[in-house]
Amino acid sequence: MSYKVITEDKLTSARLGELSTPHGVVRTPAFMPVATKGTVKTVSVDELKELGTEAIIANALHLHIRPGENVIAELGGLHKFMLWDRVIFTDSGGFQMIRKNFNIKRSEEGLMFRDFFNGSKRTFTPEMCMDIQKALGSDVAMLLDDCPVHDSTPKKLRESTEQTVRWAKRGLEHGRALGIPNLFAIVQGGVDSELRRWCTDRLEEFDPDGYGIGGLSIGESKADMNQVLKESVDYLPKHKVRYLMGVGSVAEMLEAISLGVDVFDSAFPTQCARHGTIFTCAGRYNLRGTRDERDARPLDEGCTCPTCKHYTRAYINHLLREKEMLGMRLASLHNLHFLLNLVEESKKAIAAGAFAEFKAELLNAMVKKTT
Numbered sequence: 001m002s003y004k005v006i007t008e009d010k011l012t013s014a015r016l017g018e019l020s021t022p023h024g025v026v027r028t029p030a031f032m033p034v035a036t037k038g039t040v041k042t043v044s045v046d047e048l049k050e051l052g053t054e055a056i057i058a059n060a061l062h063l064h065i066r067p068g069e070n071v072i073a074e075l076g077g078l079h080k081f082m083l084w085d086r087v088i089f090t091d092s093g094g095f096q097m098i099r100k101n102f103n104i105k106r107s108e109e110g111l112m113f114r115d116f117f118n119g120s121k122r123t124f125t126p127e128m129c130m131d132i133q134k135a136l137g138s139d140v141a142m143l144l145d146d147c148p149v150h151d152s153t154p155k156k157l158r159e160s161t162e163q164t165v166r167w168a169k170r171g172l173e174h175g176r177a178l179g180i181p182n183l184f185a186i187v188q189g190g191v192d193s194e195l196r197r198w199c200t201d202r203l204e205e206f207d208p209d210g211y212g213i214g215g216l217s218i219g220e221s222k223a224d225m226n227q228v229l230k231e232s233v234d235y236l237p238k239h240k241v242r243y244l245m246g247v248g249s250v251a252e253m254l255e256a257i258s259l260g261v262d263v264f265d266s267a268f269p270t271q272c273a274r275h276g277t278i279f280t281c282a283g284r285y286n287l288r289g290t291r292d293e294r295d296a297r298p299l300d301e302g303c304t305c306p307t308c309k310h311y312t313r314a315y316i317n318h319l320l321r322e323k324e325m326l327g328m329r330l331a332s333l334h335n336l337h338f339l340l341n342l343v344e345e346s347k348k349a350i351a352a353g354a355f356a357e358f359k360a361e362l363l364n365a366m367v368k369k370t371t
């Protein structure tokens with residue numbers, strides 16, 4: 001078994017665990033910076049290591065389109081290609097289905113979409129999705145899912161959930177035959193608890209190595225998301241990893257950890273950083289403005305990240321207003337450090353059996369002006 005639970009919190013369902021992969025162990029709860037195209041935007045792999053990153057997530061569909069998995073395989077696989085010798089998760093590309101610029105259609109066979117570079121028609125099947133992730137050398141591969149939009153009709157929601165299950169079965173059989181080390185299935189079902197429960201039951205029959213919780217934080221209300229997340233996590237088997245896909249706001253992560261979620265990924269901290277939005281213990285603030293132009297403090301007082309050790313708020317503010325890349329990089333390093341540090345502190349709190357107090361204190365400090 002590739003995952004084991006080490007400790008459980010006293011009052012909440014939070015837990016410490018270890019996921020073993022060919023490129024090392026991921027200690028959970030864990031946050032993964034997003035490297036869609038084989039890079040975490042503006043940040044080098046040495047910097048990611050310095051921040052304590054144990055795993056990143058790249059995207060199979062994007063790398064398939066450019067530069068192509070064969071190019072990457074010829075050059076020794078994605079680890080060697082991008083000089084990252086720690087753990088790589090790869091997402092399947094199913095989520096892209098709800099991104100309109102891909103213009104994706106679904107058939108029983110797989111996804112059909114137009115290549116956004118040359119306009120040609122392409123098909124993307126659950127088996128191809130595994131072939132690509134195998135060629136990339138992924139440590140944890142996600143099975144192709146059919147992610148519905150949040151306002152799907154009940155009929156469409158059921159159809160895409162059933163499609164997700166059929167594709168998971170095909171993908172898992174193929175991925176096992178290829179010898180991919182960890183295969184995670186993605187639970188869908190929108191905000192319909194019964195449908196999510198049905199989906200989990202069916203996926204469990206195929207015995208994947210872990211579960212992605214997909215299709216949340218895509219436009220539904222916060223109340224709906226929290227309710228469905230709680231029910232979804234409660235229903236998943238305890239001895240497998242639970243990965244909440246695409247969630248990277250502090251309040252949502254803390255809530256999810258308390259429910260027993262183990263792994264997160266999100267492009268949110270780096271996207272925010274490039275637009276001058278800075279994560280701090282007192283909430284988020286936007287750096288772009290005359291307010292900060294003479295401020296000699298670091299981005300967040302008390303922060304130990306490489307940016308806050310050396311640079312002032314005034315300088316980074318200036319760089320971002322001038323659209324200088326260094327500004328985006330320094331802000332990205334800080335925001336990534338903030339979330340990586342959040343999961344580290346969460347681990348300590350769980351080990352001490354005190355996650356509930358830790359969560360309450362942090363949320364109180366965030367003065368309700370942010371998420």
Ligand SMILES: [Zn+2]
Pocket residue numbers: 299300303304305306307308309334337
């Ligand atoms: Zn910092």
